[in-house]
Amino acid sequence: MKIRIIPTVLFNKSNCVKGKQFKSWRVCGNITQVIKLYSLRQVDEIIFIDISANKNSINFRLIDEFADECFMPITVGGGVKSLYDIEKLLKVGADRVCLNSSFFYKPEILDQAIKHFGSQCLVLSIDYKKILDKNYVFVDCGETNTKLDLEEYLKKAIDYNPGEIILTSIENDGMMNGYDHKTIYEVNEKFSQNFIISGGMSCSKDIAKIHGKTKIKAYSMSSIFHYTENTPLSIKEELKELGLEVRI
Amino acid sequence: MNKILVIDYNAGNVDSVIKAVKIFNSNVIFSKNLADLDNCSKIILPGQGTYDVAIKELKENGLYEKIIYKTNKENIPILGICLGMQILSSFGYENNLKTTGLNLIPGKVIKLKDNPSKLPHIGWTSVKFVKTDKIFKDIDSEKDFYFIHSYKYIALDKKNTIASSFYNENFSSIVKYENVYGVQFHPEKSLGNGLKLIENFLNL
Numbered sequence: 001m002k003i004r005i006i007p008t009v010l011f012n013k014s015n016c017v018k019g020k021q022f023k024s025w026r027v028c029g030n031i032t033q034v035i036k037l038y039s040l041r042q043v044d045e046i047i048f049i050d051i052s053a054n055k056n057s058i059n060f061r062l063i064d065e066f067a068d069e070c071f072m073p074i075t076v077g078g079g080v081k082s083l084y085d086i087e088k089l090l091k092v093g094a095d096r097v098c099l100n101s102s103f104f105y106k107p108e109i110l111d112q113a114i115k116h117f118g119s120q121c122l123v124l125s126i127d128y129k130k131i132l133d134k135n136y137v138f139v140d141c142g143e144t145n146t147k148l149d150l151e152e153y154l155k156k157a158i159d160y161n162p163g164e165i166i167l168t169s170i171e172n173d174g175m176m177n178g179y180d181h182k183t184i185y186e187v188n189e190k191f192s193q194n195f196i197i198s199g200g201m202s203c204s205k206d207i208a209k210i211h212g213k214t215k216i217k218a219y220s221m222s223s224i225f226h227y228t229e230n231t232p233l234s235i236k237e238e239l240k241e242l243g244l245e246v247r248i
Numbered sequence: 249m250n251k252i253l254v255i256d257y258n259a260g261n262v263d264s265v266i267k268a269v270k271i272f273n274s275n276v277i278f279s280k281n282l283a284d285l286d287n288c289s290k291i292i293l294p295g296q297g298t299y300d301v302a303i304k305e306l307k308e309n310g311l312y313e314k315i316i317y318k319t320n321k322e323n324i325p326i327l328g329i330c331l332g333m334q335i336l337s338s339f340g341y342e343n344n345l346k347t348t349g350l351n352l353i354p355g356k357v358i359k360l361k362d363n364p365s366k367l368p369h370i371g372w373t374s375v376k377f378v379k380t381d382k383i384f385k386d387i388d389s390e391k392d393f394y395f396i397h398s399y400k401y402i403a404l405d406k407k408n409t410i411a412s413s414f415y416n417e418n419f420s421s422i423v424k425y426e427n428v429y430g431v432q433f434h435p436e437k438s439l440g441n442g443l444k445l446i447e448n449f450l451n452l
Binding site: 001002004042044045064067068070071072073087090091092093094095096115116117118119120121163164192193194215217218247 | 258261262263264267268296297298301331343364365366368370371372373392394396397398415434436437438439442443
Protein backbone atom coordinates (compact mmCIF):
# COMPACT_ATOMS: atom_id res chain seq x y z
CA MET A 1 0.00 0.00 0.00
CA LYS A 2 1.46 3.29 -1.11
CA ILE A 3 1.81 6.24 1.20
CA ARG A 4 -0.61 9.09 0.50
CA ILE A 5 0.64 12.67 0.69
CA ILE A 6 -2.37 14.90 1.12
CA PRO A 7 -2.09 18.69 1.21
CA THR A 8 -4.77 20.35 3.30
CA VAL A 9 -6.03 23.61 1.83
CA LEU A 10 -7.74 25.81 4.40
CA PHE A 11 -9.78 28.60 2.93
CA ASN A 12 -11.84 31.61 3.88
CA LYS A 13 -13.90 33.03 1.01
CA SER A 14 -11.64 32.52 -2.01
CA ASN A 15 -8.45 33.01 -0.01
CA CYS A 16 -6.23 30.18 0.91
CA VAL A 17 -5.18 30.68 4.55
CA LYS A 18 -2.89 29.10 7.08
CA GLY A 19 -2.44 29.71 10.77
CA LYS A 20 -0.44 28.46 13.70
CA GLN A 21 -2.24 26.33 16.27
CA PHE A 22 -5.57 27.33 14.68
CA LYS A 23 -4.83 31.04 15.28
CA SER A 24 -3.04 33.95 13.61
CA TRP A 25 -4.42 33.15 10.17
CA ARG A 26 -2.46 34.44 7.22
CA VAL A 27 -3.58 34.63 3.64
CA CYS A 28 -1.25 32.59 1.47
CA GLY A 29 -2.71 32.82 -1.98
CA ASN A 30 -5.80 32.50 -4.04
CA ILE A 31 -7.48 29.12 -3.88
CA THR A 32 -7.67 28.61 -7.65
CA GLN A 33 -3.98 29.33 -8.06
CA VAL A 34 -3.09 26.93 -5.27
CA ILE A 35 -5.18 24.19 -6.92
CA LYS A 36 -3.58 24.78 -10.31
CA LEU A 37 -0.18 24.39 -8.73
CA TYR A 38 -1.15 21.14 -7.02
CA SER A 39 -2.72 19.82 -10.22
CA LEU A 40 0.47 20.49 -12.16
CA ARG A 41 2.41 18.64 -9.51
CA GLN A 42 0.12 15.59 -9.84
CA VAL A 43 -0.79 15.60 -6.17
CA ASP A 44 -2.39 12.36 -4.82
CA GLU A 45 -5.43 14.07 -3.31
CA ILE A 46 -6.42 17.28 -1.49
CA ILE A 47 -8.41 18.08 1.64
CA PHE A 48 -10.29 21.39 1.51
CA ILE A 49 -11.61 22.93 4.71
CA ASP A 50 -13.60 26.17 4.81
CA ILE A 51 -12.61 27.68 8.16
CA SER A 52 -15.41 30.25 8.07
CA ALA A 53 -18.28 27.91 7.18
CA ASN A 54 -18.89 26.79 10.74
CA LYS A 55 -20.05 30.29 11.61
CA ASN A 56 -21.38 31.31 8.22
CA SER A 57 -22.78 28.88 5.70
CA ILE A 58 -21.16 26.60 3.17
CA ASN A 59 -20.19 28.35 -0.03
CA PHE A 60 -21.36 25.66 -2.45
CA ARG A 61 -20.80 27.84 -5.48
CA LEU A 62 -17.14 28.40 -4.69
CA ILE A 63 -16.63 24.68 -4.06
CA ASP A 64 -18.38 23.87 -7.31
CA GLU A 65 -15.98 26.18 -9.13
CA PHE A 66 -12.76 24.89 -7.68
CA ALA A 67 -13.80 21.23 -7.76
CA ASP A 68 -13.90 21.62 -11.53
CA GLU A 69 -10.15 22.13 -11.51
CA CYS A 70 -9.44 18.93 -9.63
CA PHE A 71 -8.82 15.73 -11.56
CA MET A 72 -7.68 14.10 -8.35
CA PRO A 73 -9.78 13.06 -5.37
CA ILE A 74 -10.89 15.80 -3.01
CA THR A 75 -12.32 15.77 0.48
CA VAL A 76 -14.33 18.84 1.46
CA GLY A 77 -15.24 20.00 4.95
CA GLY A 78 -16.08 22.97 7.13
CA GLY A 79 -19.54 23.75 8.46
CA VAL A 80 -21.14 20.48 7.37
CA LYS A 81 -24.24 20.10 9.53
CA SER A 82 -26.81 17.98 7.71
CA LEU A 83 -27.41 15.20 5.21
CA TYR A 84 -28.49 17.91 2.82
CA ASP A 85 -25.06 19.60 3.14
CA ILE A 86 -23.34 16.28 2.44
CA GLU A 87 -25.49 15.49 -0.55
CA LYS A 88 -24.99 18.93 -1.99
CA LEU A 89 -21.20 18.81 -1.51
CA LEU A 90 -21.05 15.46 -3.29
CA LYS A 91 -23.14 16.94 -6.08
CA VAL A 92 -20.83 19.92 -6.61
CA GLY A 93 -17.75 17.74 -6.86
CA ALA A 94 -16.54 16.55 -3.46
CA ASP A 95 -15.50 12.92 -3.50
CA ARG A 96 -15.64 12.72 0.24
CA VAL A 97 -17.12 14.93 2.90
CA CYS A 98 -15.45 15.69 6.18
CA LEU A 99 -17.38 16.14 9.44
CA ASN A 100 -15.97 17.60 12.60
CA SER A 101 -18.00 19.68 15.10
CA SER A 102 -21.34 18.32 13.90
CA PHE A 103 -20.33 14.83 15.03
CA PHE A 104 -19.80 16.16 18.53
CA TYR A 105 -23.10 18.04 18.66
CA LYS A 106 -25.19 15.52 16.71
CA PRO A 107 -23.37 12.18 16.41
CA GLU A 108 -26.32 10.48 14.70
CA ILE A 109 -25.59 12.50 11.56
CA LEU A 110 -22.53 10.31 10.90
CA ASP A 111 -24.56 7.14 11.23
CA GLN A 112 -27.28 8.41 8.91
CA ALA A 113 -24.76 9.67 6.38
CA ILE A 114 -22.87 6.36 6.32
CA LYS A 115 -26.08 4.41 5.76
CA HIS A 116 -27.07 6.69 2.93
CA PHE A 117 -23.82 7.49 1.16
CA GLY A 118 -21.55 4.63 2.24
CA SER A 119 -18.75 4.85 4.80
CA GLN A 120 -16.10 5.35 2.10
CA CYS A 121 -17.28 8.88 1.43
CA LEU A 122 -17.37 10.08 5.04
CA VAL A 123 -14.27 11.32 6.78
CA LEU A 124 -14.31 12.32 10.43
CA SER A 125 -11.91 15.04 11.47
CA ILE A 126 -10.84 15.27 15.10
CA ASP A 127 -8.75 18.11 16.54
CA TYR A 128 -7.10 17.68 19.92
CA LYS A 129 -4.89 19.56 22.30
CA LYS A 130 -2.79 18.41 25.22
CA ILE A 131 -3.65 19.95 28.60
CA LEU A 132 -1.70 18.76 31.65
CA ASP A 133 -0.51 15.68 29.78
CA LYS A 134 -3.96 14.62 28.67
CA ASN A 135 -5.39 14.94 25.15
CA TYR A 136 -8.75 16.69 24.88
CA VAL A 137 -10.94 16.96 21.81
CA PHE A 138 -11.71 20.47 20.59
CA VAL A 139 -14.43 21.53 18.17
CA ASP A 140 -15.56 24.74 16.44
CA CYS A 141 -12.21 25.25 14.76
CA GLY A 142 -10.35 24.72 18.02
CA GLU A 143 -12.43 27.22 19.99
CA THR A 144 -14.48 24.85 22.14
CA ASN A 145 -13.00 22.33 24.51
CA THR A 146 -15.37 19.36 24.62
CA LYS A 147 -13.54 18.22 27.78
CA LEU A 148 -13.68 14.73 26.29
CA ASP A 149 -10.64 12.53 26.36
CA LEU A 150 -9.27 11.80 22.87
CA GLU A 151 -9.19 8.02 23.29
CA GLU A 152 -12.73 7.87 24.62
CA TYR A 153 -13.88 10.04 21.75
CA LEU A 154 -12.07 7.85 19.23
CA LYS A 155 -13.66 4.72 20.66
CA LYS A 156 -17.09 6.23 20.20
CA ALA A 157 -16.29 7.52 16.72
CA ILE A 158 -14.94 4.19 15.51
CA ASP A 159 -18.17 2.46 16.56
CA TYR A 160 -19.81 4.48 13.78
CA ASN A 161 -17.17 3.26 11.31
CA PRO A 162 -16.27 6.36 9.27
CA GLY A 163 -14.15 5.66 6.19
CA GLU A 164 -11.21 7.52 7.65
CA ILE A 165 -10.30 9.74 10.57
CA ILE A 166 -8.16 12.85 10.25
CA LEU A 167 -6.31 13.38 13.49
CA THR A 168 -4.92 16.88 14.00
CA SER A 169 -2.77 18.08 16.85
CA ILE A 170 -3.75 21.71 17.44
CA GLU A 171 -0.47 22.38 19.28
CA ASN A 172 1.64 21.09 16.41
CA ASP A 173 -0.44 22.70 13.67
CA GLY A 174 1.52 25.22 11.62
CA MET A 175 4.63 24.93 13.81
CA MET A 176 6.60 22.79 11.35
CA ASN A 177 8.29 20.90 14.17
CA GLY A 178 7.12 17.43 13.18
CA TYR A 179 3.99 15.42 13.94
CA ASP A 180 2.82 14.65 17.48
CA HIS A 181 4.63 11.30 17.57
CA LYS A 182 3.72 10.31 21.06
CA THR A 183 -0.04 10.54 20.55
CA ILE A 184 0.16 8.96 17.10
CA TYR A 185 2.04 5.94 18.45
CA GLU A 186 -0.52 5.53 21.23
CA VAL A 187 -3.47 5.82 18.88
CA ASN A 188 -1.85 3.40 16.44
CA GLU A 189 -1.37 0.85 19.23
CA LYS A 190 -4.96 1.03 20.39
CA PHE A 191 -6.94 1.50 17.18
CA SER A 192 -6.81 -0.11 13.77
CA GLN A 193 -8.94 2.39 11.85
CA ASN A 194 -7.56 4.19 8.78
CA PHE A 195 -6.06 7.47 9.96
CA ILE A 196 -4.83 10.55 8.16
CA ILE A 197 -2.47 12.31 10.50
CA SER A 198 -2.03 16.04 10.44
CA GLY A 199 -0.29 18.90 12.19
CA GLY A 200 3.35 19.95 12.18
CA MET A 201 4.94 18.16 9.25
CA SER A 202 8.29 19.76 8.45
CA CYS A 203 10.14 17.32 6.17
CA SER A 204 9.97 13.87 4.60
CA LYS A 205 11.82 12.37 7.58
CA ASP A 206 8.83 13.18 9.82
CA ILE A 207 6.78 10.82 7.69
CA ALA A 208 9.48 8.14 7.45
CA LYS A 209 9.81 8.15 11.22
CA ILE A 210 6.12 7.47 11.83
CA HIS A 211 5.82 5.08 8.92
CA GLY A 212 8.59 2.95 10.37
CA LYS A 213 6.73 2.46 13.64
CA THR A 214 3.04 2.46 12.72
CA LYS A 215 0.53 1.25 10.13
CA ILE A 216 -0.30 4.82 9.11
CA LYS A 217 -0.33 5.36 5.34
CA ALA A 218 -1.89 8.79 4.95
CA TYR A 219 -0.17 12.05 5.86
CA SER A 220 -1.54 15.53 5.60
CA MET A 221 0.33 18.80 5.66
CA SER A 222 -0.07 22.43 4.71
CA SER A 223 2.50 24.99 5.91
CA ILE A 224 5.39 23.13 4.34
CA PHE A 225 3.94 23.74 0.87
CA HIS A 226 2.98 27.35 1.58
CA TYR A 227 6.18 28.46 3.25
CA THR A 228 8.99 26.30 1.89
CA GLU A 229 10.34 25.18 -1.48
CA ASN A 230 8.99 21.66 -0.97
CA THR A 231 6.27 20.28 -3.23
CA PRO A 232 4.21 17.09 -2.86
CA LEU A 233 6.40 15.59 -5.58
CA SER A 234 9.69 16.53 -3.92
CA ILE A 235 8.47 15.01 -0.65
CA LYS A 236 7.48 11.81 -2.44
CA GLU A 237 10.81 11.61 -4.23
CA GLU A 238 12.61 11.92 -0.91
CA LEU A 239 10.39 9.23 0.61
CA LYS A 240 11.17 6.96 -2.31
CA GLU A 241 14.87 7.44 -1.69
CA LEU A 242 14.27 6.47 1.91
CA GLY A 243 12.79 3.23 0.58
CA LEU A 244 9.10 3.99 1.12
CA GLU A 245 6.42 3.12 -1.42
CA VAL A 246 4.88 6.19 -3.09
CA ARG A 247 3.16 7.09 -6.35
CA ILE A 248 5.49 9.18 -8.51
CA MET B 249 -27.46 10.12 -31.48
CA ASN B 250 -23.85 10.59 -30.47
CA LYS B 251 -24.81 11.61 -27.00
CA ILE B 252 -22.93 10.30 -24.02
CA LEU B 253 -25.38 9.65 -21.23
CA VAL B 254 -24.25 9.81 -17.62
CA ILE B 255 -27.00 8.18 -15.59
CA ASP B 256 -28.42 10.31 -12.79
CA TYR B 257 -29.37 8.11 -9.88
CA ASN B 258 -28.20 10.14 -6.90
CA ALA B 259 -24.89 8.38 -6.94
CA GLY B 260 -22.60 10.81 -5.18
CA ASN B 261 -19.95 12.77 -7.00
CA VAL B 262 -20.92 12.77 -10.67
CA ASP B 263 -19.71 16.25 -11.50
CA SER B 264 -16.16 15.05 -11.98
CA VAL B 265 -17.29 12.24 -14.30
CA ILE B 266 -19.22 14.67 -16.49
CA LYS B 267 -16.31 17.10 -16.51
CA ALA B 268 -13.86 14.36 -17.49
CA VAL B 269 -16.08 13.16 -20.37
CA LYS B 270 -16.49 16.76 -21.57
CA ILE B 271 -12.76 16.99 -22.24
CA PHE B 272 -13.25 14.55 -25.12
CA ASN B 273 -16.88 14.96 -26.08
CA SER B 274 -19.01 18.00 -25.39
CA ASN B 275 -22.21 16.12 -26.12
CA VAL B 276 -22.75 14.83 -22.59
CA ILE B 277 -26.06 14.64 -20.84
CA PHE B 278 -26.69 13.90 -17.21
CA SER B 279 -30.17 12.52 -16.88
CA LYS B 280 -32.58 10.00 -15.45
CA ASN B 281 -34.99 10.58 -18.29
CA LEU B 282 -35.88 7.38 -20.15
CA ALA B 283 -36.13 9.25 -23.45
CA ASP B 284 -32.46 10.23 -23.17
CA LEU B 285 -31.56 6.55 -23.06
CA ASP B 286 -33.21 6.13 -26.45
CA ASN B 287 -30.86 8.37 -28.26
CA CYS B 288 -27.49 7.94 -26.67
CA SER B 289 -24.49 6.10 -28.06
CA LYS B 290 -22.70 5.37 -24.77
CA ILE B 291 -23.81 4.99 -21.19
CA ILE B 292 -21.80 5.78 -18.09
CA LEU B 293 -22.96 4.55 -14.70
CA PRO B 294 -21.11 6.60 -12.11
CA GLY B 295 -21.21 5.53 -8.56
CA GLN B 296 -20.70 6.06 -4.94
CA GLY B 297 -23.04 5.01 -2.22
CA THR B 298 -24.47 1.60 -1.46
CA TYR B 299 -25.50 -1.29 -3.70
CA ASP B 300 -29.09 -1.65 -2.47
CA VAL B 301 -29.82 2.09 -2.53
CA ALA B 302 -28.43 2.37 -6.07
CA ILE B 303 -30.52 -0.50 -7.44
CA LYS B 304 -33.60 0.85 -5.70
CA GLU B 305 -33.07 4.25 -7.34
CA LEU B 306 -32.65 2.68 -10.78
CA LYS B 307 -35.80 0.62 -10.35
CA GLU B 308 -37.91 3.53 -9.16
CA ASN B 309 -37.01 5.49 -12.26
CA GLY B 310 -37.61 2.61 -14.66
CA LEU B 311 -33.95 2.89 -15.62
CA TYR B 312 -33.18 -0.64 -14.47
CA GLU B 313 -34.98 -2.50 -17.28
CA LYS B 314 -34.09 0.12 -19.85
CA ILE B 315 -30.34 -0.05 -19.19
CA ILE B 316 -30.44 -3.84 -19.49
CA TYR B 317 -32.36 -3.58 -22.74
CA LYS B 318 -30.02 -0.99 -24.26
CA THR B 319 -26.87 -2.91 -23.39
CA ASN B 320 -28.12 -6.42 -24.12
CA LYS B 321 -30.32 -5.84 -27.18
CA GLU B 322 -28.82 -2.77 -28.77
CA ASN B 323 -25.23 -3.41 -27.71
CA ILE B 324 -24.67 0.15 -26.53
CA PRO B 325 -21.30 0.32 -24.73
CA ILE B 326 -21.64 0.94 -21.01
CA LEU B 327 -19.00 1.88 -18.45
CA GLY B 328 -19.71 1.33 -14.77
CA ILE B 329 -17.47 3.22 -12.34
CA CYS B 330 -16.87 2.02 -8.76
CA LEU B 331 -20.37 1.28 -7.38
CA GLY B 332 -21.54 1.65 -10.99
CA MET B 333 -19.27 -1.28 -11.81
CA GLN B 334 -20.43 -3.34 -8.87
CA ILE B 335 -24.11 -3.11 -9.78
CA LEU B 336 -23.31 -4.65 -13.19
CA SER B 337 -23.10 -7.93 -11.23
CA SER B 338 -25.85 -10.47 -10.59
CA PHE B 339 -25.97 -9.96 -6.83
CA GLY B 340 -24.54 -7.63 -4.23
CA TYR B 341 -24.17 -8.28 -0.54
CA GLU B 342 -23.97 -4.88 1.14
CA ASN B 343 -25.67 -3.61 4.32
CA ASN B 344 -26.36 -7.30 5.15
CA LEU B 345 -28.76 -7.57 2.23
CA LYS B 346 -28.71 -9.66 -0.88
CA THR B 347 -29.69 -7.37 -3.75
CA THR B 348 -30.20 -8.37 -7.37
CA GLY B 349 -28.04 -6.29 -9.68
CA LEU B 350 -28.20 -5.51 -13.39
CA ASN B 351 -26.66 -8.92 -14.16
CA LEU B 352 -24.81 -7.62 -17.22
CA ILE B 353 -21.63 -9.47 -16.25
CA PRO B 354 -22.52 -12.54 -14.18
CA GLY B 355 -20.87 -12.48 -10.79
CA LYS B 356 -21.31 -11.29 -7.26
CA VAL B 357 -20.08 -8.43 -5.10
CA ILE B 358 -18.86 -9.20 -1.61
CA LYS B 359 -16.70 -7.52 1.00
CA LEU B 360 -12.93 -7.40 0.54
CA LYS B 361 -10.76 -9.13 3.12
CA ASP B 362 -10.18 -6.63 5.94
CA ASN B 363 -6.76 -7.63 7.18
CA PRO B 364 -3.94 -6.80 7.51
CA SER B 365 -5.06 -3.45 6.05
CA LYS B 366 -8.34 -1.89 7.09
CA LEU B 367 -11.29 -1.15 4.84
CA PRO B 368 -12.14 0.86 2.89
CA HIS B 369 -9.30 0.48 0.44
CA ILE B 370 -8.42 4.12 -0.23
CA GLY B 371 -5.57 5.34 -2.35
CA TRP B 372 -3.50 4.88 -5.50
CA THR B 373 -3.01 1.23 -6.39
CA SER B 374 -1.45 -0.53 -9.34
CA VAL B 375 -3.74 -1.98 -12.03
CA LYS B 376 -2.33 -5.00 -13.83
CA PHE B 377 -3.78 -5.86 -17.23
CA VAL B 378 -4.39 -9.60 -17.53
CA LYS B 379 -5.96 -9.51 -21.02
CA THR B 380 -5.53 -7.26 -24.03
CA ASP B 381 -8.31 -4.82 -24.72
CA LYS B 382 -9.05 -1.69 -26.72
CA ILE B 383 -9.75 0.21 -23.53
CA PHE B 384 -6.05 -0.11 -22.57
CA LYS B 385 -4.81 1.71 -25.66
CA ASP B 386 -1.75 3.87 -24.81
CA ILE B 387 -1.92 3.01 -21.13
CA ASP B 388 0.80 0.87 -19.56
CA SER B 389 -0.01 -2.04 -17.34
CA GLU B 390 0.74 -1.66 -13.62
CA LYS B 391 0.10 2.07 -13.44
CA ASP B 392 -1.59 3.53 -10.38
CA PHE B 393 -5.27 4.48 -10.28
CA TYR B 394 -7.33 5.92 -7.45
CA PHE B 395 -9.50 3.46 -5.51
CA ILE B 396 -12.03 3.91 -2.77
CA HIS B 397 -14.15 0.87 -1.97
CA SER B 398 -14.80 -1.92 0.52
CA TYR B 399 -16.36 -4.48 -1.82
CA LYS B 400 -15.01 -6.56 -4.69
CA TYR B 401 -16.49 -8.01 -7.85
CA ILE B 402 -16.10 -11.74 -8.35
CA ALA B 403 -16.87 -12.49 -11.98
CA LEU B 404 -18.38 -15.94 -12.49
CA ASP B 405 -16.26 -16.43 -15.59
CA LYS B 406 -12.64 -15.53 -14.87
CA LYS B 407 -12.21 -14.41 -18.48
CA ASN B 408 -14.33 -11.39 -17.65
CA THR B 409 -11.65 -10.01 -15.36
CA ILE B 410 -9.37 -8.06 -17.68
CA ALA B 411 -7.33 -6.27 -15.01
CA SER B 412 -6.56 -7.05 -11.40
CA SER B 413 -5.18 -5.28 -8.35
CA PHE B 414 -4.13 -6.15 -4.84
CA TYR B 415 -5.35 -4.99 -1.44
CA ASN B 416 -5.13 -7.68 1.24
CA GLU B 417 -5.93 -10.03 -1.69
CA ASN B 418 -6.18 -10.01 -5.47
CA PHE B 419 -9.39 -8.54 -6.82
CA SER B 420 -10.85 -7.56 -10.21
CA SER B 421 -10.12 -3.93 -10.97
CA ILE B 422 -11.64 -4.05 -14.47
CA VAL B 423 -14.35 -6.44 -15.67
CA LYS B 424 -15.59 -6.73 -19.22
CA TYR B 425 -18.10 -8.70 -21.21
CA GLU B 426 -18.57 -7.69 -24.85
CA ASN B 427 -19.85 -4.08 -24.71
CA VAL B 428 -20.04 -3.92 -20.92
CA TYR B 429 -17.12 -2.48 -18.94
CA GLY B 430 -16.75 -1.95 -15.23
CA VAL B 431 -13.85 -0.28 -13.43
CA GLN B 432 -13.49 -0.50 -9.66
CA PHE B 433 -11.28 2.61 -9.45
CA HIS B 434 -12.23 6.19 -10.34
CA PRO B 435 -10.74 7.02 -13.76
CA GLU B 436 -12.12 10.56 -13.49
CA LYS B 437 -9.97 11.03 -10.39
CA SER B 438 -6.87 9.26 -11.63
CA LEU B 439 -5.24 12.13 -13.53
CA GLY B 440 -3.66 11.35 -16.95
CA ASN B 441 -4.06 7.57 -17.16
CA GLY B 442 -7.61 7.74 -15.87
CA LEU B 443 -8.62 10.36 -18.42
CA LYS B 444 -6.99 8.26 -21.15
CA LEU B 445 -9.13 5.29 -20.17
CA ILE B 446 -12.27 7.43 -20.40
CA GLU B 447 -11.15 8.64 -23.82
CA ASN B 448 -10.61 5.02 -24.95
CA PHE B 449 -14.10 4.08 -23.80
CA LEU B 450 -15.59 7.02 -25.69
CA ASN B 451 -13.72 5.87 -28.80
CA LEU B 452 -15.07 2.33 -28.70
